[in-house]
Amino acid sequence: MKYIEVEQKFQLLSSPEELKATLTDRGAKRGEASRQVDTYYNAPHRDFLAGEVISEWLRVRVEDDTASLNFKRWYPLEEPIKTHCDEFESTVADAEAVTRLLGALDFKQLTTVDKVREEWTVDGIAVAFDSVASLGEFIEFEFKGEADTIEEATAKIDAFVAGLGIKLGERIHAGYPHLALGIAPATA
Secondary structure, rough: EEEEEOOEEEEEOHHHHHHHHHHHHHHOHHHHHHHHEEEEEOOOOHHHHHHHOOOEEEEEEEOOOEEEEEEEEEOOOOOOOEEEEEEEEEEOOOOHHHHHHHHHHHOEEEEEEEEEEEEEEOOOEEEEEEEEEEOEEEEEEEOOOOOHHHHHHHHHHHHHHHHHOOEEEEEEEEOHHHHHOOOOEEEE
């Protein structure tokens, strides 16, 4: 499922340490925490904010000593609850040059999301503990294993989360830029 992302995001109501202990017991691999500064842009040829539901984002991420350019298109389009997205991402050698290039092409900065992420992996699932400046603490479960369909990947996330025995808030069907811009996310 290259170039397709399937994930679920929640506010974590259980202790992060309790969940980390459960992940450790399951043999999860803990990654190093990193700071990610994501700047989101609106395109001059298509207003990402024009519809009732935002389904696209373009961002430049600076993370430690690396940078990337990323575009996501969430599906189903124009539906408040998304199931997956196309994700096209590539590293860039010079984030400042890309930022200036986007500005020269009349892309407008929408918002910046500054977060610290600690990611764990187990059973084909990436579990990300996100501390997002001005927004709070979140947890994301992203499918990274093998699946033939979006539905199969979603079912594997659902089963994984159900087996953790943790308290989660309502599922958040929106990205951090939605929250940073004050656009109410769908929950279910």
